[in-house]
Amino acid sequence: MGPVLKRNGEELSADQWVLYAGGVDDGPPPNGDWLFAWPVWEAYSEKLAGRDRLALCLDTAFDAEKLAQVDLEQFRLIGIHFETFQDGRGLSLAVELRKHCHYQGELRALGDILPDMIDYLVRCGFDTFVVRNQEELAEARKNLSVMDHYYSASVTNPRPLFRNIRRQPL
Amino acid sequence: MYKYDQYDQRVVDQRVEQFRRQTHRYIEGKLTEEEFRPLRLHNGLYMQRLAPMMRIAIPYGLLSSEQLRMLALIARKYDKGYGHFSTRQNIQYNWLLLEEAPDILADLARVQMHAIQTSGNCIRNVTADQYSGVAHDENVDARPYCELVRQWSTFHPEFDWLPRKFKIAINGAQNDRAATDVHDIGLDIYKGEDGEPLFDVKVGGGLGRTPVIGRCIRKGLPVQHLLSYLEAVMRIYNRYGRRDNIYKARIKILVRALGAEVFARQVEEEWLKIRDDQIDVTEEELNRIARHFEPPELEPSPDCWPELEAEKEKKTAYGFWLKNNLFRHKVTGYVIVTLSLKAIGNPPGDATDVQMEGVADMADLYSRSEIRTTHEQNLILPHVRQTDLPKVFEAARKLGLAAPFTGTLADIVCCPGGDFCSLANAKSIPIAEAIQRRFDDLDYLHDLGPLDLNISGCMNACGHHHVGHIGILGVDKKSQEFYQVSLGGNSTQDSSLGTIVGPSFSSAEVPDKIAEILECYIDRRHSKETFLECYRRIGIEPFREAVYGASTKT
Numbered sequence: 109m110g111p112v113l114k115r116n117g118e119e120l121s122a123d124q125w126v127l128y129a130g131g132v133d134d135g136p137p138p139n140g141d142w143l144f145a146w147p148v149w150e151a152y153s154e155k156l157a158g159r160d161r162l163a164l165c166l167d168t169a170f171d172a173e174k175l176a177q178v179d180l181e182q183f184r185l186i187g188i189h190f191e192t193f194q195d196g197r198g199l200s201l202a203v204e205l206r207k208h209c210h211y212q213g214e215l216r217a218l219g220d221i222l223p224d225m226i227d228y229l230v231r232c233g234f235d236t237f238v239v240r241n242q243e244e245l246a247e248a249r250k251n252l253s254v255m256d257h258y259y260s261a262s263v264t265n266p267r268p269l270f271r272n273i274r275r276q277p278l
Numbered sequence: 279m280y281k282y283d284q285y286d287q288r289v290v291d292q293r294v295e296q297f298r299r300q301t302h303r304y305i306e307g308k309l310t311e312e313e314f315r316p317l318r319l320h321n322g323l324y325m326q327r328l329a330p331m332m333r334i335a336i337p338y339g340l341l342s343s344e345q346l347r348m349l350a351l352i353a354r355k356y357d358k359g360y361g362h363f364s365t366r367q368n369i370q371y372n373w374l375l376l377e378e379a380p381d382i383l384a385d386l387a388r389v390q391m392h393a394i395q396t397s398g399n400c401i402r403n404v405t406a407d408q409y410s411g412v413a414h415d416e417n418v419d420a421r422p423y424c425e426l427v428r429q430w431s432t433f434h435p436e437f438d439w440l441p442r443k444f445k446i447a448i449n450g451a452q453n454d455r456a457a458t459d460v461h462d463i464g465l466d467i468y469k470g471e472d473g474e475p476l477f478d479v480k481v482g483g484g485l486g487r488t489p490v491i492g493r494c495i496r497k498g499l500p501v502q503h504l505l506s507y508l509e510a511v512m513r514i515y516n517r518y519g520r521r522d523n524i525y526k527a528r529i530k531i532l533v534r535a536l537g538a539e540v541f542a543r544q545v546e547e548e549w550l551k552i553r554d555d556q557i558d559v560t561e562e563e564l565n566r567i568a569r570h571f572e573p574p575e576l577e578p579s580p581d582c583w584p585e586l587e588a589e590k591e592k593k594t595a596y597g598f599w600l601k602n603n604l605f606r607h608k609v610t611g612y613v614i615v616t617l618s619l620k621a622i623g624n625p626p627g628d629a630t631d632v633q634m635e636g637v638a639d640m641a642d643l644y645s646r647s648e649i650r651t652t653h654e655q656n657l658i659l660p661h662v663r664q665t666d667l668p669k670v671f672e673a674a675r676k677l678g679l680a681a682p683f684t685g686t687l688a689d690i691v692c693c694p695g696g697d698f699c700s701l702a703n704a705k706s707i708p709i710a711e712a713i714q715r716r717f718d719d720l721d722y723l724h725d726l727g728p729l730d731l732n733i734s735g736c737m738n739a740c741g742h743h744h745v746g747h748i749g750i751l752g753v754d755k756k757s758q759e760f761y762q763v764s765l766g767g768n769s770t771q772d773s774s775l776g777t778i779v780g781p782s783f784s785s786a787e788v789p790d791k792i793a794e795i796l797e798c799y800i801d802r803r804h805s806k807e808t809f810l811e812c813y814r815r816i817g818i819e820p821f822r823e824a825v826y827g828a829s830t831k832t
């Protein structure tokens with residue numbers, strides 16, 4: 109994986125998490141800092157439950173309703189994998205995880221992440237972003253503060269601009 | 279008019295700087311074409327057949343004279359001296375340089391304008407009735423709600439990467455001039471029993487290759503829930519709209535696949551989860567926005583309506599102009615004037631820098647410095663004293679903006695087509711001109727009565743041909759440009775989609791075929807029946823016979 113940017117602008121230096129490459133047919137996964145794809149987790153959830161360091165990786169098409177019965181607090185990390193940066197489903201999925209499933213742990217964006225959309229990802233509730241290289245990390249960092257304010261409410265700021273500040277009438 | 283405060287200004291200024299960096303990175307090769315493409319589209323920039331094209335937002339069609347002067351300046355400084363007003367009330371420039379695009383945006387920001395989200399798969403410029411706030415048949419002024427939606431949708435964290443583009447229109451008058459039935463979301467706003475504004479929400483309407491009339495999924499939504507409800511609709515669409523096929527990605531396909539009832543239920547479920555969040559507008563904010571749209575204080579001016587009626591009957595240039603280019607104002611003594619961008623030979627919707635500056639001057643003199651852009655690609659002066667009409671006519675005539683046939687057959691709505699657009703199947707501007715030249719007899723045009731003729735150069739339907747009383751669509755037949763004609767479309771409150779008459783025609787045939795259709799109407803109409811009413815009574819068959827002969831089966 110490439111460098112990982114945190115939403116406070118720092119780079120996450122000691123990051124161990126790796127996408128688990130095995131599938132359902134490969135038997136129970138060995139110990140390790142894995143991000144499990146949903147089918148693997150589903151198949152082995154009983155065996156995996158209780159492990160100390162668990163993480164999920166969802167694709168953007170994932171239906172958050174499947175998580176209704178799952179204790180999300182057991183995951184240190186949930187990743188959402190963007191096949192293409194233009195797939196906005198990942199944004200709504202993040203919002204649903206935060207707002208409807210009340211997931212509090214780390215939410216990470218992986219895959220085809222464009223530095224220019226970092227401020228959107230942050231506002232949808234992502235904490236960390238895997239980018240391609242140091243140059244993109246620098247660009248992504250700039251985009252963290254590209255705007256001083258936004259009009260609409262977001263996960264990070266549940267109040268729209270007009271509730272946050274007093275906008276002067278004419 | 280809405281005036282930016284420091285926050286609005288900061289948003290557009292910072293956006294300009296962001297786009298400047300992005301353009302720079304692209305030119306330096308640090309952003310690939312594929313990565314830069316959606317970024318430039320989100321800032322209104324297309325790569326067209328001949329040069330980059332930029333679409334600039336004119337929120338719900340409202341312009342100040344200062345802003346229009348800036349649009350003129352941009353035409354002169356960066357383009358070939360003209361711009362094209364589109365059917366979605368925006369303006370487009372066709373001959374730009376990529377390197378200069380950030381400078382154009384910076385110039386626009388100086389007059390509180392931008393090109394944010396004017397293309398790409400995001401929520402586009404919100405459109406409204408061009409007569410909002412001044413029309414005599416208005417229930418509620420739509421503009422404050424348009425501005426509310428504009429701000430909510432600008433850089434919304436979740437909805438900038440939708441399956442496809444998304445268009446919202448709001449209408450607050452008895453006659454729907456905003457074509458809300460054919461928008462992704464169409465909002466009808468009216469006053470409830472206690473005077474509070476309520477919304478009926480229609481979804482899944484649209485033109486393009488699968489034209490559909492929108493379905494109402496919620497009636498009587500109170501304004502304090504508007505944003506959370508819109509957010510619920512958008513979330514369902516963003517999650518479940520198709521992304522595998524761009525021709526099936528609009529919300530109308532999702533609504534049709536699920537059925538409007540199921541779609542409505544899903545939205546309702548989502549909405550219940552979020553309706554008590556803080557997304558929704560406060561009364562204070564709504565009042566703040568509404569204050570920007572308070573009607574100007576118009577000094578009393580004598581009512582000349584009876585005299586004008588008499589003048590209209592005179593077969594003078596002025597009389598014809600009065601007859602077609604006026605609309606009744608809320609305030610007695612005043613009138614709404616259409617300045618036509620349809621002079622014969624002028625590509626519909628095009629205006630030169632000189633014309634734009636001329637209109638800005640006219641607005642300063644005669645219309646409280648205010649201008650509107652229309653869905654029919656004309657300009658409007660919304661607050662003209664009836665007593666000023668002779669002077670306004672004279673000024674418009676000097677600028678070539680007094681074509682006296684607004685609302686008639688010659689007031690053609692037309693997309694840029696094959697002359698500019700890289701998606702086109704056929705040219706559209708020359709067809710518009712050929713039809714205008716063929717039917718240039720004012721008496722005949724007036725005898726034909728109200729007629730919407732719309733031309734699109736391809737199935738994307740930017741010329742809204744499906745909802746023209748007569749629609750013309752450019753098609754590609756063995757690499758030749760052909761034209762398919764449809765009849766009976768309509769975009770107002772009893773909206774309908776046109777029916778194709780039959781096999782398509784060559785460009786040379788089109789004016790004759792239109793003539794045959796019009797003759798058929800004149801032969802069959804009852805006394806005061808309009809073209810649309812007559813068509814609805816007699817159906818398509820008589821027109822088919824007129825065009826193809828009695829034996830043709832299609």
Ligand code: SF4
Pocket residue numbers: 693694695696699700701702703734735736737738739740741
């Ligand atoms: S209808 Fe087709 S040809 Fe005309 S502007 Fe739209 S995309 Fe281009």
